[in-house]
Amino acid sequence: DQQVKQNSPSLSVQEGRISILNCDYTNSMFDYFLWYKKYPAEGPTFLISISSIKDKNEDGRFTVFLNKSAKHLSLHIVPSQPGDSAVYFCAATYSGNTPLVFGKGTRLSVIA
């Protein structure tokens, strides 16, 4: 039962270009979405989030877009940097205290 899906296991992007990571969800109760970044041998690190009342949230080079009708969100990183190379997890939750439901992650490689 994959409530949160990241269908691309990996993505390679040239340094300086835009990285777009996609995430789909099935549970319409989700009202808050998060992106976490994970380096090897480290825990997930919070990157950016968006509430379902918004369709866009921006923080520096990172922007998350939410399309509720399509149950789809995306993370844009521009410009991409080699240090952005990591596994990116999409996660979703609802009603404040429920645990995060994660996707399987997308491994981003930014090539210099």
Add this chain to the structure above:
Amino acid sequence: EPEVTQTPSHQVTQMGQEVILRCVPISNHLYFYWYRQILGQKVEFLVSFYNNEISEKSEIFDDQFSVERPDGSNFTLKIRSTKLEDSAMYFCASRSGPRVGDFGSGTQLSVL
């Protein structure tokens, strides 16, 4: 910057043995979680803990698992009789406000 710390970073055990994974959440956080990630799979929720009791648990968190907050700072996950399929990276997380959790670096558990 305060962080969630987990010990040990690696734990190797024989099948059927008991293991205790330890976590020190961020001191003013109120909600505590254990997640795990089997190699190549998504991060899965195990259990959440609030106000000195389990608030939610997943199907994975069966009678072999237990959690404790013995002294107000540590948060432990015990597996009574480990199985091969318990081999995974176990992450502790904590949060104060809604939604966003801070994760530890994880304990890699290998059951032989």
